[in-house]
Amino acid sequence: MGSSRLCSRSACRQPAIATLTYVYADSTAVLGPLATYAEPHCYDLCDLHAQRLTAPLGWQVLRLALPEQGRLRNDDLYALANAVREDEAHAVAAPPLEAPSPRSAPPAIEPGDSQSLTRRHLRVLREGNLEP
Numbered sequence: 001m002g003s004s005r006l007c008s009r010s011a012c013r014q015p016a017i018a019t020l021t022y023v024y025a026d027s028t029a030v031l032g033p034l035a036t037y038a039e040p041h042c043y044d045l046c047d048l049h050a051q052r053l054t055a056p057l058g059w060q061v062l063r064l065a066l067p068e069q070g071r072l073r074n075d076d077l078y079a080l081a082n083a084v085r086e087d088e089a090h091a092v093a094a095p096p097l098e099a100p101s102p103r104s105a106p107p108a109i110e111p112g113d114s115q116s117l118t119r120r121h122l123r124v125l126r127e128g129n130l131e132p
Contacts, residue, residue, distance in 0.1 A: 005038060007046035016044035018066055020053065029055040032064035 005016045019035040020043040022028075031053055035042060045053065055061045 005034070005044050007049055008043040009045065009049050012046060012049065014046035014048065017047050018045045018050040019043070020045055020050075027059045028062055029053070029059055030062045030064065031066075033066055 006012070007014050007016050008020075016034055018031055018033060021030045021032075021041070023030060031045070031050060034044065038044065050066065053061065
């Protein structure tokens with residue numbers, strides 16, 4: 001079953017096989033398999049545009065395996081699943097390092113002790129002392 005999404009490049013009518021996402025915080029462009037659904041901040045690319053992709057100066061391109069480049073066969077998937085099952089079967093529960101110590105409550109603030117108070121969100125009001 002082919003994709004109904006087309007390449008995001010203008011004037012390109014080829015089917016999309018990859019999705020490009022920019023991670024601005026890391027200055028990284030991530031090119032991976034076609035996303036499950038189209039998102040407004042991602043770009044779908046055809047095979048030709050995915051191969052020819054370059055990043056802005058100072059940015060890195062992280063290329064994940066695309067469907068035609070690294071598709072796993074059934075026997076590879078079964079081997080991977082069996083390895084995970086064996087690892088889980090042999091995993092020994094680690095003893096807890098230390099029991100966490102109980103947290104102590106901060107010292108109580110007595111009403112009228114305004115010298116030691118810093119600016120706080122809550123104030124202690126005495127009965128009959130209404131502030132505007």
